Amino acid sequence: MRKQIIFSILLVLGLMSAMAQSSYTLTINVHDNHGKALNGIKVWLQEKQSGEVITKKTNASGDVSFDVPPGEWSVNLTGMLNYEEVSVGEGSSGRASFGLTYNVEEIKKHQAIIDGRKNISLQEEMQTNPNPKLIEGYARVDVQVRNTDNKYLPDVDVALVSLKQKKIFKAKTNRSGTAVFLVPIDDFYSIDAGEAKDLTNTGDIVRVGIYTLKVRYEPTVITEEIKNDTVRQKITHATKSSSSRTMYDLTIKRSDGSPAANEYVYLDQIHGQYVFMGETDNNGMVSFLLPNDYKYMIHFEFRRDLDVISLMHSRGIGNGQAEFTYMPDPMLEHPEEFIPEPDEYFMISFENFIEKQLPDPTEDLVEVYAEWGSGTVNANSKEAVLQVAFAVGSNVAGHERPPVNLAFVIDRSGSMAGYDRIEALKESIDKFSKKLSREDMVSLITFESEPTMDMRLKKFGNGSTFREKIALIEPGGGTNIYKGLVMGFDELQANYSSERSNVLILLTDGYGSEEPKKVVEMSREYTSEGIDLVTVGVGDYYNSALLSLLSEECGAQMHHAGESKDIYELFEKQLLAVISPVAYDATLEVYYNDMVKLQSLYGYPIASNNNSVAKVEIGDLYAGYQKFTLLHFKLDHPTAKIEKEPITMVLSYTLPDNGKRIEVKQEAYLKWEEETGKYQLIVENHMKRLYAVAILNQSIKVMLEGYALGDYDLVHQTHERAIEQLKELFPDAMDKELSEIVAQMNQYANAIYQAEKNEKH
Structure with missing residues (x-):
């Protein structure tokens, strides 16, 4: 068969006004x-x-x-x-x-064959008899192969594929362009020729006999150089x-x-x-x-x-x-022109690097955990690192989730077609939707260059309409996050209810066409009126700066799915929880002493730090949440008394039902040794990864500060010291995720070095 597919598409991006005629x-x-x-x-x-x-x-x-x-x-x-x-x-x-x-049955069969060949392991059987005799239960199939000039093609690999038998029968065409097969009857075979799969099929072979089929096949003639x-x-x-x-x-x-x-x-x-x-x-x-x-x-x-x-x-x-x-x-073209100001750099979140799972609290709503990087110190010790984490119960007794107004705003730009993203997204949302209640109100907005209202906010019911709309999502086009958000916010605002949570979930893998400042200012207008925002960045090239701004300025819950598989886990473990908090206004207080002084806290900004007490504002707590932070302490002439003076953490929060304030306390003790050797700062690999993220965040921040001051020596020293610290943590090799952040730091360094060269010239 011959199918002509001719596309002639003119894409004009950002050049025509909205008033122009289409x-x-x-x-x-x-x-x-x-x-x-x-x-x-x-x-x-x-x-x-x-x-x-x-x-x-x-x-x-x-x-x-x-x-x-x-x-x-x-x-x-x-x-x-x-x-x-x-x-x-x-x-x-x-x-x-x-x-x-236009042949519906052919299309269905072709798709079934494609899907089947992906999922079934097929056994190969070579057939070399040029004139096989007919036997009971078998048919002879002669496949004549010609090109588009009607010439018979010798020495072409031909295959009959049976999904039913899980077999591929193979033969070569003879000098007259015919491949001969003897195959079981009561079956349907797809025909391959050369590298072309499923050119046509035999139809149902139900009787013993000789079947002759003609196949059009044009071989590929191309000179290619393949390197990696x-x-x-x-x-x-x-x-x-x-x-x-x-x-x-x-x-x-x-x-x-x-x-x-x-x-x-x-x-x-x-x-x-x-x-x-x-x-x-x-x-x-x-x-x-x-x-x-x-x-x-x-x-x-x-x-x-x-x-x-x-x-x-x-x-x-x-x-x-x-x-x-x-x-x-x-x-990408001129990175030296886009070096951010120090206060414009957004810290890389620990969330992307957490590989440790905390136990689910069984008695209390929240449990606090504390663990030293290395719990042993001596008189020569200069620093110590403490990991503080807390877990919120995933099944909260007595907490019945009220119905929600929920708007999904989904990026379906062309880039979502890659890396299994759109397939993972469809399957994840489909599974996620089965956990919604019949009384939830749900809307679906998808966007590329323009947004589309795929489903207005309506009662979820059995979810069949919503799942049908999700299944129809196909990627293509640009990325207009701004317009997608506006459509989602407007839909929630028009149906706003003070009796339930009103939540917009944004999922994107790219950069929008509008300035982040404009997107944030628009979003703040809606979030200030009671609409909650949840953002999910997918892959490596999403606009992390924008999503971080939305988190800081609009209180958005920010998440990241590095790969397609992470989308499943994100929907399964986190997104359902964020539509209804189980506690409000959580804070963490850290009490330390003169011998163990808090220098830095990574993972959250410090709200205050004085009189040996540091305070961190956590915000609302959600079912199943697990959060990690690292505390870096300077040890000031430590003695054996250090064992009796713990670091104390107090996490407090407010219950939504009765407004009662709850406190959870945890203490962490260092162990004293008289030996004078040097102890490893951090032993556990999970904590090393988080500390590496902290080093990279801090180093990039200092490099940007040095650039802003014109202090290129500070930039070079900070960059070199960061590399040294990372090698001390990981003397052999870092994993892929950390290596990508190192590459980002190196990009900043190279951009600054290029700016330095430009100044000298």
Whole structure:
């Protein structure tokens, strides 16, 4: 079968005013398995928010064209709902066209085969008999392989795949282009040729006999250089699409419409192992021959996660075209111009590095734990580190959660297609939704370049409508956090209830198009009126500065899911708890003495520190919460008396039911030794990781302060000392997460060094 897929997409980002008229044309060609145009087929577009439907029928050429108004539209045919999605923003213009094979049963079978081959281990069986005799229960299948020029192809690997038998039967075509098989009857076989999977199928083979099948197969002819995971291709005028690959031509433009010449383009194979790398010519064009059945994330040298190319529905031989506007991220292109002020740097949270699980309190609501990095000191000891943690009971007796108003604001930009994020998100929210009550009021807003009201705030009921909406989320487009938040806040405000919690959960993996200050100021207006905000940053490139600002300025609960698997755990263990606190206004007081003086506290800002008492404001407590902090003490001429003078921690909080103030006390004693040797500051690896985060936070802060003062010597010394301290903690190697923060510190250092060079020149 031959399927033509031609995309011609014009994306103009941030250049047109909202008052401009939209002009977006979508053309769809509908054909059967043999490429024959289908006349009179009903095709309809449905706008996801308003429900508006535009219906047309294909003409004699199998074509149907739509002038698509602004909105989020799904493409539908009878038996093939939500085949594709089309997003048209206000004032945007463009055109798109694609072809689709209209055979519902074939599509279902093809998808079942793809899914099955991912999940089933198949045993291979080679067949080499050129003329097998028929026997009871078996059929002979002759597969004739020809290319698009109708030439028979010898020496091609052909396979019949049976999910039922969990087997792959393999043979090679002979000189006349025929591969011969003897296979069990009462089965259905998918046919592979060369590297092309599931080109077609045998249909149901139910009788003993000889079956002859003709397969069109175009081999892949390409010169590629593969180094590690990076693929460089030599594309010529003779290079063409094959049965397993699609020739994709990209046109890259700059924001002023001029060609983006001589720019590197990277197509990162999602769920695959390769990154395809190319360079645009003087016209801003670059071509790739891409394997089908994958999605590809588009990156540039100074812009990551721009958008996604999908070849998941590609079968047969197709070609693709797309046009994108490349606007470099200035922070990546000129990092020395974006060195933050010291008070603009947001500390990396301990939350991302906690690997220790505290016991769930059984008697009291909250339990406090204290543990020294090394509990032994002597006369030569100069410092000590104390880990203080507290756990809130996950099952609070007598605490019945009241119904909530809950708005999900979900990033579905193109970058969410990568790294299993959208799949993990869908599954996580689906599981999370089963823990909501019928009386909860729930809304769903998704956003990319523009937000969409997928579901207005309504009673959750059995959750079927909500789960259907979640299942339909597909990524693509830019990231407009501001507009997504406004739509979510407005929906909650319009349905605000003082009798229940009103909570907005924001999940994003990228940077918005608006300044963080504007987003924070807008959010503060809503949170000051009683709407709670919970933020979740996904991956490594989310706007941590923005989410930290929302936490500090708007009281938002901030969370992070570094990888897709973390999304599951986050929804399972934390997000359900934050919609209803079990205690309010928690504070932690630390009492120390003249011999053991508190120098620094990591994990929370210190509200006050005087007269040997430091106070930390914790805020509200939620069921299942576990929090960690590190206290760094300076030892001032310690003696054996240190054993009798503990560090005392007092955690206090207010119960919501009766307003009673509760205190939980814990003491930590150091052990004295007369020996004069040097003790390791921290022994346990978990605490070492947290202390490493503290060192990095403090070092980056001091480096930024040095830069602000023009003291480059301080920057160099602090950077070098931080590296030394980290090597003392981890003499062999650090884990991936810590290494990424070290890389961030090094980026700041390099940016400052570049600024220093610029000043000298």
